[in-house]
Amino acid sequence: MKNTAKPESATLPLQDVQIQDTFWSSYMDLVHQVVIPYQWDALNDRIPDAEPSYAIHNFRIAAGVEQGSYGGLVFQDSDLAKWLEAVAYRLATHPDPALEEIADETIQFIIQAQQKDGYINTYFTVKEPDKRWTNLHDCHELYCAGHMMEAAVAYYEATGKRAFLHAMCRFADYIDTVFGPDEGKIHGYDGHQEIELALVKLYRVTGEQRYLRLSQYFIDARGQQPNFFIEEWEQRGRTSHWVPGEFKPDPQYNQSHLPVREQSTAVGHAVRAVYMYSAMADLARLTGDQALAEACRRLWNNVTKRQMYITGGIGSTRIGEAFSLDWNLPNERVYGETCASIGLIFFAHRMLQLEQKAEYADVLERALYNNVIGSMSEDGKHYFYVNPLEVWPDACAKDPELPHVKPVRQKWFGCSCCPPNVARILASLGTYIYTVNNDTIYTHLFVGNKAKVHMNGLDVLLKQETDSPWNGNIRITVTPERAAAFRLALRVPGWCKEQPTLRINGQAHTTLQVVDGYCLIDRPWQPGDVVEWVLAMEVQFIAAHPFMRANAGKVAIQRGPFVYALEEVDHAAPLASLSINPTQLLTARRDASLPGEPIVLEGILHQEASAHALSEDEPYHVFGTTSAPTLMPLRAVPYFMWGNRNPGEMAVWIRTNHNDY
Amino acid sequence: MKNTAKPESATLPLQDVQIQDTFWSSYMDLVHQVVIPYQWDALNDRIPDAEPSYAIHNFRIAAGVEQGSYGGLVFQDSDLAKWLEAVAYRLATHPDPALEEIADETIQFIIQAQQKDGYINTYFTVKEPDKRWTNLHDCHELYCAGHMMEAAVAYYEATGKRAFLHAMCRFADYIDTVFGPDEGKIHGYDGHQEIELALVKLYRVTGEQRYLRLSQYFIDARGQQPNFFIEEWEQRGRTSHWVPGEFKPDPQYNQSHLPVREQSTAVGHAVRAVYMYSAMADLARLTGDQALAEACRRLWNNVTKRQMYITGGIGSTRIGEAFSLDWNLPNERVYGETCASIGLIFFAHRMLQLEQKAEYADVLERALYNNVIGSMSEDGKHYFYVNPLEVWPDACAKDPELPHVKPVRQKWFGCSCCPPNVARILASLGTYIYTVNNDTIYTHLFVGNKAKVHMNGLDVLLKQETDSPWNGNIRITVTPERAAAFRLALRVPGWCKEQPTLRINGQAHTTLQVVDGYCLIDRPWQPGDVVEWVLAMEVQFIAAHPFMRANAGKVAIQRGPFVYALEEVDHAAPLASLSINPTQLLTARRDASLPGEPIVLEGILHQEASAHALSEDEPYHVFGTTSAPTLMPLRAVPYFMWGNRNPGEMAVWIRTNHNDY
Known part of the structure; x- marks a missing residue:
């Protein structure tokens, strides 16, 4: 069995959830048939009239199989990593030998590009080999590393193949020798959070405590005084990777303005923020750190109750792709980056694992069904980076304050973080539907699927059938391997203002036990019991x-x-x-x-x-x-x-x- | 007699209009008692906690009476010039020996700072003497020259003293040897239009045709291909005065994207635009150039009917302090620079001299009574550079897209073009009230005053008494030196939707002859005739x-x-x-x-x-x-x-x- 999830994880392994849904199955097919192949072409610079990616090109050079110079932004590696992660999620549920072969070949280049000490980063390998770790603020080395780790974990879980995972463990081991509180190590952390949550995943599949500790170190070190990025900037002569002249780092931009446990208001670059909050929620759950959990709750409340668009978009200003201030959600000049809403989904998903409150699932659903799927065209080949709530095309073309707002989706971007992020979240949709805690199966999303739950030594098959999201009729067939008592918790969505109708084996239950937005159904279940859950959708x-x-x-x-x-x-x-x-x-x-x-x-x-x-x-x-x-x-x-x-x-x-x- | 206006000018000399008004007299007093002294302190860097000007400091260094290095932006000279111009306007109507002495001393430094060839510019004299005329796009040399010429003309007209005027004629003569179509001259023009309208003034007081021709040259050369600023940028190695790195000039920014006669839509930096349109209207009137007049009308219509805020603010975006696109007038992120509305008043005033249509005066009044006087605090010591129509102070403080919008007026600015611009337009209010064409006296603004009109060999005294702008009762006593027939034209303001009441010597006239927004009163006037003009002010x-x-x-x-x-x-x-x-x-x-x-x-x-x-x-x-x-x-x-x-x-x-x- 490929499932290597450890017990503390409350999500279901992706391969245990098979989506069969009137709405989502077509997305799953689109991802497989169009999005993954199209993005593969994009990563290989084969899309006419689109900005080139250089991602494959860079890895081939770093692997020594191609001559040339590095192309694209400093973090192009991460686009390939996210694409591989999406491929892994697809393979987890739908084996596809041809696709797996392409992935294996690509992974081979990545491993060939790995340096003797474990380091992987095509920019620094090809272009500035002597500048490794000298500009963490600008250069995304640990960010790219994190994405590679996520991809490797997903690929291992999907295929059981260990080569990529092993390479990334070597990289993590090396990073662990470079960063940390010990003397002689860099007492720093990345300019773009990502590795923190990736190391938690690496810990999950390997059980290696060092990875968890390294993630904790990065989270704990951030925001301590004196500020690492200011010192780093001084040390490298006040230069910036991005712009000429002196450009002093703003600690708010990457949430290093305060120790994370003291943060209450979401500031700075929105994607950096929610990736970090996701890792914080992971660590709070895994370590029982209450101060960290409290910070997560405060930041969650600020993000979702003060700074979130109704579409689940976050980050209201293009300047720094950032949060601005409470209640400031202008529609026409919104940023609402696709990646930020995906990161918000990560955060929500982890908060759901920390504590089961339907408000997390409400936000997860809001961001997914609006901002995130709205970012991709029906044809799967065009994408929004910025997701506006109001568009006047003439102004987008001519108002110099609106260059970011596009009235039509684009083929690709010079900075193309969003498209492969959409691919990976759609391909992993199955993990967002349920969580399991002790003897409770929580149903967060209403998506048709067949799932296998292993809970306290008991295997339970769930079959969810629904005409959601267009209508609110859900039918769940519960088939434990033997008659058994456990709890099924069904979400009462925030948008459902009437009491839902609950029928079990055809019999209506009018008194519902709803706690934190979930209807709790405690009963001894017989194989084949049918739960009907009807949500008014006005x-x-x-x-x-x-x-x-x-x-x-x-x-x-x-x-x-x-x-x-x-x-x-x-x-x-x-x-x-x-x-x-x-x-x-x-x-x-x-x-x-x-x-x-x-x-x-x-x-x-x-x-x-x-x-x-x-x-x-x-x-x-x-x-x-x-x-x-x-x-x-x-x-x-x-x-x-x-x-x-x-x-x-x-x-x-x-x-x-x-x-x- | 100090009036040196030539016959083609249809405005009254400032000294011939004495304002005595319930609303405006207090502004006149404020300008004299507070604004001029306060700004003098500012120019001398004596305002605590305000950004220093360095303007006097720079001139003292350039004049050789002080040691030190140049301070402030490259165009600080212009602030002093505008202040001197304001002083001149004050002296024209209210002699003040003490103030005149300060002005004379200051002018002495300016003359001492003049180079042998006539050149005056403290930045290039003190800091980059070998770089003269090498970066017209960025460095405002001709702009500063224009402001000095305007000041010199005003000072000569106010005091009869010729030294400053003479110095500026020497500068203009020198500039005429440097710029123009002839071989060996620079076939260019300034990055910030201003000298074009200043040369027209210099022509007006001197009668020197070369100054008019040089103004025409600058107007005609702008926008010809190949673009001068692109070529200049290439020649100096693609550098910018303002930012590191290559920053290719955008010809729209300073309206050099098209020959001016082909322009129909206002684009680029708003102040540059309206200063240029003002010169275009001057030249169209003085030369009879119909193509230029038509361009003025098209640009007027575009600015005032598509791109003007209801307050008379123009320039909707902070990016480039610029026009953006038709109908795009966001309130909270407006720019609406004070100087731009002042320039719009200049443009309107010149269009009124080109053709007498009340719509020009309507816009002049709108900009003056709202944007411009609103830019200065009641105490005369605080100023808005940006004039918003909507303010949320928290957002001004925290939204990185709104750093330009201040919820309170400021003491001074590093770039402080606006405060002395307000001073000079308020001090010269008297010139905006009337124009005279052939045998018609046009009354554009309803401001209490006593004026002396010289028209076709006839002197006419006008006494305007009014409770405007708070109410709409105007009483004009007309006193020709002898009984004589001529026309009095009274504006019917755009805001007055009912037919005004007209009484002459107490007798009501119900049939009004209104042409282009002016009520034309043709009659033989007796000394002491009284015209009552009552405007409904709903x-x-x-x-x-x-x-x-x-x-x-x-x-x-x-x-x-x-x-x-x-x-x-x-x-x-x-x-x-x-x-x-x-x-x-x-x-x-x-x-x-x-x-x-x-x-x-x-x-x-x-x-x-x-x-x-x-x-x-x-x-x-x-x-x-x-x-x-x-x-x-x-x-x-x-x-x-x-x-x-x-x-x-x-x-x-x-x-x-x-x-x-």
């Missing part, structure tokens, strides 16, 4: 807290896990001239004209009659001097689908024309 | 064109020339949680609690009851689940007064809660 108009100034007087539309959006192709520009009466009932209708027959929402909008009737030579006019608004049909599509038809304006938040509360 | 709710997406669903409040604003000190934060019913009648009330007893506007606002009742842990909630809005008194103050009390939020545009049009 269309909801959502208002933002008034402190969130950008959304004052506006509503968003939500149904189940999906946030909806208006597109110009269904309406008229400017979308800002449209308003909605949120006391109307919208009609939810399957739309066969769109791929996947999504549920679109239909109703009525008001359009300012003046929009085209007014002279364009009158920028300002006296209110009340134009004609009455006209009515226009509303057709809202799920946010994740926007931008797959004619490019144009898009808006998530819509002005209300009715102010009764 | 409170207006103003809506923006729907293409202006930032203001969708919002109104601004305007009364007469004033745009109004809401401040947190009178209401509650967040201001975004307040909304207004624009069908209500607001009460206009003199408020003795505020300096100058302005008219404040009072009415009712709705405040979302949820603003403080909602849990801050619920960023999103289902619409309709909170309590009804509560009522709150509205108290709107004139925009120009905002930020003079407790710092806090401010908003010009207010959400409506009533959508009947």
Whole structure:
């Protein structure tokens, strides 16, 4: 058996969850048939008119099988690592010898590129071999190492092959000789957090305590005074890898402004932050460190209750791809990087393993069903790095403050961290559905699947069938290997405002025991017991807290896990001239004209009659001097689908024309 | 007589207009008693806790009376020039020997700093004497020269003293030997337009055609291919004065992307643009160049009908302090530089001299009464560089995209172009009130004053008395030296939506001849004839064109020339949680609690009851689940007064809660 998960892990091994779902199976197929091959082409610089990756090129040079010079940014290795991780997740559930052969060959190059001491990094190997570990702030060596470790763990778990894992253990062993509190070691840590969570995974599959301790060291050292990055910057002569001139590191940028246990507000680069918080939650769980757990809770609350877009996007400013301040969530100049929402999912997933509260799963679901899958086009070959909630294409093209906001998805990026991140999270969807704690099976996501749970010496088969996410009917067949008492915990999603209907073997249960957002079902289970769990999935108009100034007087539309959006192709520009009466009932209708027959929402909008009737030579006019608004049909599509038809304006938040509360 | 204006100038000499006005006289006094002395201290680096200017310091070094090194930005000379120009305007109407002595001494240093060939620029004289004219794109040599010429012209016109004028003519003569189409000259022009309009002034007082031709040359050469600045950049080795590394000039930034006669859309740095358009309008008038006049009209329309804030602010983006695109006028991240609105006034004033259309005066008034005077604090010692229409102080402090937006006015700036620009435009207010064309006296602004007009051999005294801008009663006593027929043209302001009342010597005239926004009164005038001109000054709710997406669903409040604003000190934060019913009648009330007893506007606002009742842990909630809005008194103050009390939020545009049009 390939499952090497240790007992403290509360997730199910990926190969024990087979997804069979009306919504997600097509994503799984797309990842296999399109995304992984397309990204392989991208990593090999074979996409016409796209920015080259150089990732394979760099490894071939470092491995000595190709001549040439290093190409791309300093962290291109990580794109290949994430792609390999995605491949591993695919192979875990769907063996594919041809794909595995490509992966094996690629891993061979990586191992060939490994230096005698264990070091792997094509930039420093090829381009600046004497500069290793001299600019941790800018150069992502440990970040790339972390991604390679994640890939190696996934590949080992998927295939049982140990070569890649062994190489990465050698690298980790070497890193352990370089970094740490001991004299003679570098008392530092990476400019981009990632290795911390990767070392926890390496510890999980190897049981090697040193890896856990090294992760702890990196987490504990960060933010201690004097600041490592300032000292490092002084030592290397105040230079920067990225820009000419002196550019003093800002400790907030990579969350080294305070010891992590003293942090309460999410600051700085959003991806760095959530990758770090994920490792903190891992360590809090594995070590029982309550101060660390408390910091995780504070940071979770700040991120998700003060600084998160309704789509699950985080990082509101392009400057530093960063958090800015509480309640500051401008829509048109949002950043909302895809990787940041993926990191938020990692954080949520780990908080769920630390403590079982449905709010973590709510956020996980929100980010996954909106920001993350919305970042990829229907064809699997185009991606958003920035995920806006409001788009005016002319402004994206001409306003120098909006160069990051693209009205259409792109083929690839010079900095292409997001596309392979999407590939790996989609390919590993199965791990996010359940967790198991003691004698409880938690169901977090409603996704059709067959899963095998091993719990206290008991094997339980679960078969989840559902018409979710379009509707809220879930049917779980529970088949323990023998009759046995245990607890099944079903999430009551935050969007479900009515009490769900629960039937067991056809019999309704009206008194539900709901704790922390989970309905707890304790009973002696017989093989083949059927649980029906019906969630009301009403269309909801959502208002933002008034402190969130950008959304004052506006509503968003939500149904189940999906946030909806208006597109110009269904309406008229400017979308800002449209308003909605949120006391109307919208009609939810399957739309066969769109791929996947999504549920679109239909109703009525008001359009300012003046929009085209007014002279364009009158920028300002006296209110009340134009004609009455006209009515226009509303057709809202799920946010994740926007931008797959004619490019144009898009808006998530819509002005209300009715102010009764 | 000190009036040296040539006949083609349609403005009145400043010394012929004595302002005596309930609103503006206090500004005149403030400029004299506070602004000029305060800025003199600033230029001498005597303001505690303010960024130093170095302007006097640099001139003393260049003049050889002080040792030291150059301080400040490359264009600090211009701040002193603008201050001297302001002093000159003050002296023109109010002799002040002590002030004149300071000015004379300062001018002496400037003349001492002049090089043998006529060159004046402290940066290049002190710091890089061998680099003269090598980086016109970045280094503002001709810009500083232009400001010195403007100051010299003003000082000569005010005092009759020729030394400064003579020095600047020598400089202009030298520049004429360096720049131009002839072989051996630099076929270039400045990176920051300014000298073009200054040379027109120099031509006006000297009658020297070469200065007009040089101005024409600079205007005609700009935007020709190949682009001068790209070639210059290549020639100097692709360096920049401002940033390390290669930084290729963007021709749009300084409007050198196209020959000026082919430009239709305002692009690039807003101050550069409007200074250039001003010179273009001057040249179109003086040379009869119709293609140039047409370009001015196109650019005027684009600036004022597509890219101007309701406050008369222009330049919507901080990136390049620039125009962005039509209809893109975000409120919270606005730039709206003070200097840009001052330049817009220059442009409007010159268009009024080219052709008498009230729309030019409407914009001039809008920019003056809102953006420009709003940029200075009531105490005359604090200034805005950026003039926002919406302020959330926390975001200004923490959002890295808003570092330019200050919630309170500043003592001085490292780049302090704006404060002395305000001083010079306020001190020269008298020139903006009237223009004279053939036998017509145009009254553009309603400001109490006594003016002397010389027209076709006839002297006419005008006495304007008014309670404007707070109310719309104007009384003009017309006293020709003898009975004579001529035309008086009175502006019908754009904000006056009812037909004004006209009485002559007490007798009402109900049929008005209004052409291009001016009421034309043709009659034989007797000494002492009294014209009464009564403008309805209603409170207006103003809506923006729907293409202006930032203001969708919002109104601004305007009364007469004033745009109004809401401040947190009178209401509650967040201001975004307040909304207004624009069908209500607001009460206009003199408020003795505020300096100058302005008219404040009072009415009712709705405040979302949820603003403080909602849990801050619920960023999103289902619409309709909170309590009804509560009522709150509205108290709107004139925009120009905002930020003079407790710092806090401010908003010009207010959400409506009533959508009947």
